[in-house]
Amino acid sequence: MSENNPRKIILDCDPGHDDALAIMLATASPELELLGLTTVAGNSLVENTTRNALIVLDMVNRADIPVHVGAVKPLLRELRTAASMHGDGGLDGPVPAAPSRPADDGSVLEFIEKTLTDAAEPITLVATGPLTNIAAVVTELPHLHHKIAELVFMGGAIELGNWTPAAEFNILVDPEAADIVMNSPIKKTMIGLEVTHEAWLDDSHANELRGTGQCGDFVAELLDHFVGFHQQRFEWPGAPIHDAVTIAHLIDPSLVTTIFTNVTVETQSELTLGRTVVDVYSVTDKSPNVHVGTHINRDQFVTLLMSRLASHS
Numbered sequence: 051m052s053e054n055n056p057r058k059i060i061l062d063c064d065p066g067h068d069d070a071l072a073i074m075l076a077t078a079s080p081e082l083e084l085l086g087l088t089t090v091a092g093n094s095l096v097e098n099t100t101r102n103a104l105i106v107l108d109m110v111n112r113a114d115i116p117v118h119v120g121a122v123k124p125l126l127r128e129l130r131t132a133a134s135m136h137g138d139g140g141l142d143g144p145v146p147a148a149p150s151r152p153a154d155d156g157s158v159l160e161f162i163e164k165t166l167t168d169a170a171e172p173i174t175l176v177a178t179g180p181l182t183n184i185a186a187v188v189t190e191l192p193h194l195h196h197k198i199a200e201l202v203f204m205g206g207a208i209e210l211g212n213w214t215p216a217a218e219f220n221i222l223v224d225p226e227a228a229d230i231v232m233n234s235p236i237k238k239t240m241i242g243l244e245v246t247h248e249a250w251l252d253d254s255h256a257n258e259l260r261g262t263g264q265c266g267d268f269v270a271e272l273l274d275h276f277v278g279f280h281q282q283r284f285e286w287p288g289a290p291i292h293d294a295v296t297i298a299h300l301i302d303p304s305l306v307t308t309i310f311t312n313v314t315v316e317t318q319s320e321l322t323l324g325r326t327v328v329d330v331y332s333v334t335d336k337s338p339n340v341h342v343g344t345h346i347n348r349d350q351f352v353t354l355l356m357s358r359l360a361s362h363s
Contacts (some may be wrong), residue, residue: 051094057174057199057300060162061119064092064179065102066136067143067276068257070291071269071359072178073106075297077115078358082300084135085165085173086116088158092179092223093132094140096122099179100143100273104149110362113150120158121182124224135279143275158183162193174300174316175236178293180220181205181354185227188234200237200298204311206326207243208342217324218243221315227322229315238340240313241295242326245306245343249351252277252288258356263363271328299343305354307345312336319340 057080063069076084076180089100090264100119107115123129136142154161166173175198184201205228213219221228231238235357256273259266273289280289299306312329315335316322328342 054274056081057179058083058169059174059176060086060165062088062090062175062177062179062183063103063293064090064094064099064140066093066099066140066179066293067272068291069093070102070106070141070272071250071291071355072293072297073103074110074265074269074293074362075355075358077110077299078361079301082297084115086118086161088118088161090120090183091122091129091176092220093136094138095129095131096120097141100153101149102139103237104151104153105147108147108150108264115330116154116161118156118158118161119153121186124180124182125185125226126311127173127224127226130223137275141272144271152234156311159186159190162187163194163232166194166197167190168195168275171265172197174199175201176296176300177201177203177205177294179233179258181225181227182224185230188230188236195234195236197267198236200239200257201231202239202299204241204246204293205233206240206295208289208330208344209244211325214313214324216322218326221326225315225317227325229317232313232315232339239299239308240326240340240342241299241306242343245346246290246292246295248348249292250286250288250290250348251352255356256303259359259363260303264359265362266360269359275345294355295346297349298354302354304351305350306343308341310338310341310342312338313342
């Protein structure tokens with residue numbers, strides 16, 4: 051898609067530091083038209099993720115973008131959050147602010163149904179949190195699947211997890227929803243940990259944006275917390291900006307290398323619950339169902355992300 055014909059997207063998210071940067075990247079990119087945000091419980095309670103989404107849109111002067119409140123918990127399980135990483139409110143670091151408006155009326159499903167129905171061309175769905183809302187789209191709106199160009203989601207891993215030894219957080223929170231989505235006929239691209247762990251920012255990037263304006267300071271404070279957590283917890287030099295990779299991939303598909311293969315989700319085992327089992331070498335007879343990211347050009351990603359974030363300041 052070009053600036054003259056931007057790709058229309060709906061972003062389902064649970065802000066979250068990296069979700070916040072994904073929102074900011076999307077709104078700074080003329081290649082994309084962000085039709086709305088839908089929120090889900092994941093990194094924090096849904097009331098917090100919704101408030102955070104509204105705050106980020108205020109920060110980039112996009113109060114025109116609708117925000118709809120989604121699932122408060124996974125399909126079958128109790129909610130587990132990432133408060134240890136993102137803080138109790140989901141966005142530790144910046145000075146808390148109250149959003150300028152409440153979320154829009156109407157459920158996520160109603161919003162997505164109307165948007166897809168009214169669309170002249172298929173819409174791309176982007177998911178950066180647990181797949182609870184997207185599973186509802188799969189099961190409740192089968193008559194509109196042809197109006198979905200693609201689902202690009204951040205979640206899963208080919209090898210190790212980040213929340214358990216086997217599972218990545220977003221899939222672990224609602225493995226049943228992820229299983230429904232994997233088995234859907236919708237075109238899917240999985241941006242997992244193999245990709246996002248290569249897509250990191252460090253203290254130098256926070257300092258580069260600090261003092262450049264309200265948005266620059268906001269991002270710097272987000273990174274101060276998020277980078278600091280990863281430095282302390284994992285002794286990494288920086289923090290992977292997981293969710294922003296979904297948006298970067300849509301802006302520049304050459305950034306991420308993918309393979310087309312079968313992915314299944316473990317929903318039963320206590321030991322490996324939430325694992326995405328990726329058939330890298332096609333050793334099963336299962337049909338390919340997901341385009342799976344394997345690598346990202348980090349330099350290109352960082353250059354794109356930083357330039358677009360700076361444009362907000």
